[in-house]
Amino acid sequence: MLTIEDLGILRGVDDSPGRGVVVTITPTYSGCPAMREIAADVQARLRRAGFQRVTVATQLTPPWSTDWITAEGRSKLAAAGIAPPSAAPRRAGPIPLTLGRSSSSRCPRCGSPDTRLTAQFSATACKSLHRCDACGEPFEAVKAL
Amino acid sequence: MSTPESDFDDNPYDLLADDHDEGHRWAFGTGFTDPLEGVDTSVPAGLDPAALARYCLALGDDALIYSHRLQQWVARLPELEEETAVANIALDLLGQARMLLSRAGRITGQTEDQLAFFREEKEFRNVRLAEHADRDFAELVVRMLMFSAWRLALFESLSSGADPVLAAIAAKGVNELAYHRDYAAGWVVRLGDGTPLSHAKTQAALDTLWPLLGELFRPDPDALAAVDRGEFDAVLDTVLATAGLDRPAAAPLAPVGGRTGSAPPGGRPPAPPDRTGRDGVHTEAMGYILAELQSVARAHPDATW
Numbered sequence: 221m222l223t224i225e226d227l228g229i230l231r232g233v234d235d236s237p238g239r240g241v242v243v244t245i246t247p248t249y250s251g252c253p254a255m256r257e258i259a260a261d262v263q264a265r266l267r268r269a270g271f272q273r274v275t276v277a278t279q280l281t282p283p284w285s286t287d288w289i290t291a292e293g294r295s296k297l298a299a300a301g302i303a304p305p306s307a308a309p310r311r312a313g314p315i316p317l318t319l320g321r322s323s324s325s326r327c328p329r330c331g332s333p334d335t336r337l338t339a340q341f342s343a344t345a346c347k348s349l350h351r352c353d354a355c356g357e358p359f360e361a362v363k364a365l
Numbered sequence: 366m367s368t369p370e371s372d373f374d375d376n377p378y379d380l381l382a383d384d385h386d387e388g389h390r391w392a393f394g395t396g397f398t399d400p401l402e403g404v405d406t407s408v409p410a411g412l413d414p415a416a417l418a419r420y421c422l423a424l425g426d427d428a429l430i431y432s433h434r435l436q437q438w439v440a441r442l443p444e445l446e447e448e449t450a451v452a453n454i455a456l457d458l459l460g461q462a463r464m465l466l467s468r469a470g471r472i473t474g475q476t477e478d479q480l481a482f483f484r485e486e487k488e489f490r491n492v493r494l495a496e497h498a499d500r501d502f503a504e505l506v507v508r509m510l511m512f513s514a515w516r517l518a519l520f521e522s523l524s525s526g527a528d529p530v531l532a533a534i535a536a537k538g539v540n541e542l543a544y545h546r547d548y549a550a551g552w553v554v555r556l557g558d559g560t561p562l563s564h565a566k567t568q569a570a571l572d573t574l575w576p577l578l579g580e581l582f583r584p585d586p587d588a589l590a591a592v593d594r595g596e597f598d599a600v601l602d603t604v605l606a607t608a609g610l611d612r613p614a615a616a617p618l619a620p621v622g623g624r625t626g627s628a629p630p631g632g633r634p635p636a637p638p639d640r641t642g643r644d645g646v647h648t649e650a651m652g653y654i655l656a657e658l659q660s661v662a663r664a665h666p667d668a669t670w
Contacts, residue, residue, distance in 0.1 A: 244403065250537050251460025259398060277403025280533035285540070314521060315539070317600055318547045319554060319607055339446035340548050345453035345541075349446070365540045 222296045224258060228288025231279045240273025241266055246284045249345045286365045302347065303328045303361035325361040327352035335359075399477070400463045406471040406530055417528055418472040419490070420587040422480065423643055424519075425465030426491035429481060430651075431512060432458035433658055434496065435505075443502060450548055454509070457541040464534045482662035486655055487645035493618065494577040496642070496651045503556055503563070503570040509549035511574060514600050515581045515592055517542035522590040531589065550604045557608025564609065571605075572613045579617020580641045621646045 224230045224245065231244040243262050247255050259276040266274045286305035289297070294304035303325035324335040332354030339349040340363075347360040408414045435455035442448045466477040494512060499505040520542060523535035556563040582594050605612055620639030640646040 242403075247400075247460075247537070249457055249460060249541060250464060250534070251456040251458070253456070256398065275403070276398075278401060280401075280404055280537065281529070283533065283536045283540075314596065315517065315543045317550055317603060319550055319604070339450065340544065340551075341446070341450035341453045343449060345457055363544070 222293060222300070224262075226290050226293030226296060228284060228290065228293070229258065235271075240275060241271045242275045242277055244277045244279050246279045248284050252345065286362060289362070297362060298328045301328050301359060303350070303359060305362040305364040308364045324350050325359075327355060327357070328359055328361075329357050330355040399467050400460070401467045401471065401530070404530060404533075406468065408472065409528060412527055414472045416587045417531070417589075418469040420585070420589060421465045421469040421472075421531060423490040423585070423587070425462045425469060425480075426489050427495045427512075427516070428458040428462035428465065429658075430489065430491045430654060431495040432456075432462060433654055434498070435509075438499070438505060447502075451505070454545050454548070457538075457545070461534065461538050461541075464537075465531075468530050468534065478662070482659045483666075486647055486651050489647065489651065489655070490643050490645060491647075492577075492580050493642040493648050494574070494581065496648060496654055497574065497577060498650050500573075501566060501570070502552075503566040504573065506549045506552035506556065507567060507570040508574055509545060510553050510601070510604060511578060511581075513542050513545035513549055515597055517546050518592040518597055518600075519590055522592070526589045528589060546600075553604055553610070554608040557605070557610040567608070568610055571610060572615060575613040575615040576618040580620075580643070583641060583643070585643060 227248075229245050229248065231246050232242075234242045234244075236242075243266070245255070245258060245262070262276050263274050285308045287308045289305065297304045306325070324337045326333050327335050327350075330352060332352055334353045335350050336353065337348060338351050338358070341347075342349040342360050346362055346365070348363050349358065350361055351358045408417060432455045435451050435458070439448060439452050439455070442451055462481075463477050466480045470476055470480055494508065497504075497508060499508060517539065520535040520538045524532050524539055526532045526535070553567060556567040558564070582592065582597075584591075602612065618641075620641050622639060
């Protein structure tokens with residue numbers, strides 16, 4: 221199972237007497253609708269495990285980037301047929317405009333680099349859509365962010 | 366891929382259905398968790414809290430109103446790929462709006478829902494570019510290029526700004542807006558450099574929207590950062606040159622004149638003689654947006670479900 225720790229969403233768990241359990245998570249994309257479900261799942265899971273006082277707190281800094289996805293998270297994504305992200309671009313100065321086709325990802329099914337980007341946005345904001353010209357299959361990739 | 370666990374329900378839809386009492390539903394009136402829950406939102410010394418709240422509200426309103434306009438396109442776009450792109454861009458902006466409205470509301474003692482659903486038109490501070498109704502896909506992408514190029518440059522400078530919360534919200538937004546700008550720029554090039562018809566429609570979209578640009582660069586006493594018009598123009602000129610489109614020469618949309626001298630409540634300085642969206646003066650389109658955006662919340666102001 222891919223966990224929120226694998227994805228770099230979990231920033232900390234603190235169980236101190238008097239305060240209960242405080243779980244700190246960080247949002248991925250500003251509008252990611254999964255954040256609310258993740259918080260609800262964390263609450264429900266800890267309550268079922270017997271913790272009565274549970275707080276889920278948000279941490280905005282440092283901002284999440286795909287570099288927070290662990291090596292284990294990346295291999296789990298690839299095993300699920302989702303190409304893991306490359307290293308997030310680190311820039312100094314204004315972000316340059318990208319015109320024309322962006323680079324694609326290696327096919328998570330057959331491993332071929334012979335793939336092309338078909339859509340910058342896929343079923344969720346964090347993924348793009350690609351097609352492998354070697355095996356012919358479409359696949360999703362987590363966008364480097 | 367997931368490990369089956371009989372004692373725990375991994376299906377979020379089942380969880381939504383189960384937790385009636387905890388309000389985990391996606392709709393107005395569900396007691397949404399504040400997106401800044403657990404974040405230290407104290408205002409740093411040296412910043413005027415009222416000015417900071419007004420500025421966050423203005424940037425939040427830009428995102429809220431523009432997001433709503435993009436949502437209206439969903440199910441009317443030419444291709445499935447464009448549906449997912451525009452819906453995701455609208456979602457990013459809605460997320461930015463929620464955090465910015467919450468930032469403002471923590472200072473003024475209001476919730477994001479109160480600010481989004483229970484303010485009058487003249488209290489919305491978004492620029493008029495955000496409320497424009499796109500007549501066709503060319504206007505959609507040209508307007509997105511203008512808006513996202515400006516907002517990206519603004520957020521890049523805000524991410525090292527004086528308020529740490531606004532800086533954190535901006536830093537998150539920068540990565541999202543870079544994708545929005547590239548998406549829009551790619552389409553402006555494709556259409557401008559496409560067929561005679563697509564070129565003509567894209568040039569017409571530029572000519573229509575150009576007067577709305579001036580407002581983005583008006584001095585704002587509440588602003589914590591500003592965009593350099595020269596740098597913005599350089600980005601736009603790169604796209605226009607690649608697309609074979611002409612930079613319009615149209616003058617900025619005229620501000621609206623008004624009485625001066627009388628100080629409005631809330632400690633704001635007197636209204637300047639020329640007012641724009643930032644001062645609550647909007648185009649006719651704005652009333653229709655708010656009617657759609659706010660009608661359910663206003664019909665059932667205390668509803669929970």
